[in-house]
Amino acid sequence: MKHLVLVCAVGMSSSMLVNRMIRIAEKKELEVMIHASGMGDLSSFTDEADALLISPQIHYMEEKIKMKYPNILVMSLSAKDYAEMDGEKVLMQGLALIKD
């Protein structure tokens, strides 16, 4: 099963967006596991994650995260998509990233 992790500063806003993504995934019967994480507990997901989706407030850490986890796909989410809390759009972006 594919595993997406949404990362923000403390894992609060990302967890709300993740809830929406899970609802969409269930509705579409997609085989995907989605978690929210703050920067502090990111390491507890990185053994299994296929892709990390980075929220706008930690865009500046993207390069550091890529260097630390070279085997995981990393993508920054746009402020617009994040602000709109569009679970479907973010989910599809994450799945497209894994597929490529």
Next chain:
Amino acid sequence: MTEKDQLQQKAFKIIAEAGSAKSLVILALQAAKQQQMKEAEQKLAEARKYFNDAHHYHRDLIQKEAQGIDVQLSLIFMHAEDQLMSTETIIILVEEMIEMYQLIHEK
């Protein structure tokens, strides 16, 4: 959309816009460290723009409350205010720090 949903949406907008501002302002500082002053200035200007957008959402809610309309508080909204405040502080400090880098590089 319920009032709670609307407020949640506004909170998310503030978090995303203020968050982008925070990321940009840190990138501006890192550019200044590398002596790329033009890029630092560009990033700083972009950060200010994002911050102002976030601030507008917040101001609208404050004005609503001032008009006597009750704004229901939630943890996510407080989190948004927290992001807004910390970003404001970081922007003020980074502006000073970029000037410091400029002085250091000129020596």
